[in-house]
Amino acid sequence: MSKGKVDALLGIVFGDEGKGKVVDVFTPKYDIVARFAGGPNAGHTIIFEGKKFVLRSIPSGIFAEDKINIIGNGCVVAPDLFMAEAKELEDAGYELRSRLHISKRAHLILPTHRVLDRAYEAAKGKNKVGTTGKGIGPTYSEKASRTGLRIGDILENFDAKYAALKTRHEEILRNLNYTDYDITEEERLWMEGVEYLRTFPLTDTEIEINRALREGKSVLAEGAQGTMLDIDHGTYPFVSSSNTVSGGVCTGLGVAPNKIGEVFGIFKAYSTRVGSGPFPVELFDETGDKIRQIGNEYGAVTGRNRRCGWVDLVALRYAITINGVTQLIMMKSDVLDTFKTIKVCVAYEKDGVKTTDMPFDTEGWQAVYKELPGWQTDLTEMTSEAQFPQAFKDYIAYLERALEVPITILSVGPDRAQTIIR
Ligand code: GDP
Ligand code: IMO
Ligand code: MG
Secondary structure, X not given: OOOOOEEEEEEOOOOOOOHHHHHHHHHHHOOEEEEOOEOOOOOEEEEEOOEEEEEXXXXXXXXXXXXXXXXXOOEEEXXXXXXXXXXXXXXXXXXXXXXXXXXXXXXXXXXXXHHHHHHHHHHHHHHOOOOOOOOHHHHHHHHHOOOXXXXXHHHOOHHHXXXXXXXXXXXXXXXXXXXXXXXXXXXXXXXXXXXXXXXOOEEOHHHHHHXXXXXXXXXXXXXXXXXXXXXXXXXXXXXXXXXXXXXXXXXHHOOOHHHEEEEEEXXXXXXXXXOXXXXXXXXXXXXXXXXXXXXXXXXXXXXXXXXXXXXEHHHHHHHHHHHOOOEEEEEOHHHHOOOOEEEEEEEEEEXXXXXXXXXXXXXXXXXXXXXXXXXXXXXXXXXXXXXXXXXXXXXXXXXXXXXXXXXXXXXXXXXXXXXXXO
16 A cells, blocks of 8 residues: 555456455555446455445445545446445445545446447447447447536536437437337436436545545555456457556546556456457366356356456566556466366467567467466465465466566455455
């Protein structure tokens, strides 16, 4: 934790690395936890004291009752989904309004953005991105084309602004010949969500965060998605639509680059990807099935199978560079507990050409592996590094040497308590 700075905790592969769990573990050390990008396409799981929550738009710092949580200007918010998520927390006894501040500059996801998301995917046919269907792409596109609506817009003359944008969307949908949809009920809930949002502090979070930093307070920026899904640096066009990398923290919260402190890069002891797009380490065999089964690799938002494979050093090295990662966090090591051997992708190969640099087009590349011995020991009850079997220590040391960044935290189970800080 750095006083007067924003530390960032970022997924550095294809998302679902366990960001929610670690943000929850880190929160006691920080004053503010803030989301800077993405929206309800995220699904961040937090498990403690026999309870499980999956957060989409609300930061994972919300369970520590004395901390401020911020949904920053770089985020996109769907009022109906926000309401459902927030009410679940309220029902569980968490008071939100004094602690959850939402940027007036964050963009609104309209019901018709979600229809557009489906329409654009349908039009792409076999090249579809496999989006979460939450309207993320259309909302960020409209932000860039300067036609979107922001949270602050709900405070004044909203009905007219909403109607105008909805009409525009209907026109686009007609032009796409995509007219078989009915959002009547969805829109009713959405409008209820807008009323509900009005009861929250809708603020200039950029000013609030910078004031807190001047007072020496500490901020944790919670990433969503992962570097390989970043709109600029991911496997375009099979990506999400925001900047998920550390640069996105600056634009998505309104903080200057010199205010960034530690950059925690979080990854799993293996790889997963949900949705379409190149994934050189993907395993189509029973090893892949075994990882999926033991790791429970089914999407937290859509329930889809996550594609599974071995850890990818090409992607990790690239992400470490792009983000300026200062510390690594390795999750779900326990999932590999029963494997006799473990592989690591050290390079990509295509047409006899090998590379360790992330290629422009990751399509068609094969992974080149190095094999390491498995530890074949149950890690889930371990509470300190001293208890680790030698083969697991060797796996950690190998990755640290290859990545040139220390792995300072290891997670050996989904519970808050199953976290080992080295
Ligand atoms: P996020 O999107 O990065 O917050 O990650 P998700 O919540 O989508 O996916 C991570 C999944 O792994 C969740 O179901 C977590 O409960 C679970 N999880 C997190 N850490 C561990 C771990 O160390 N071991 C195991 N077995 N599961 C974990
Ligand atoms: P968290 O924060 C994993 C993927 C989708 C799809 C692509 C684009 O839980 O790690 P979108 O709906 O954003 O337009 O979909 O990005 N995707 C994620 N994959 N974890 C996520 O979030 C994701 N958010 C989006 O599956 O391939
Ligand atoms: Mg997730």
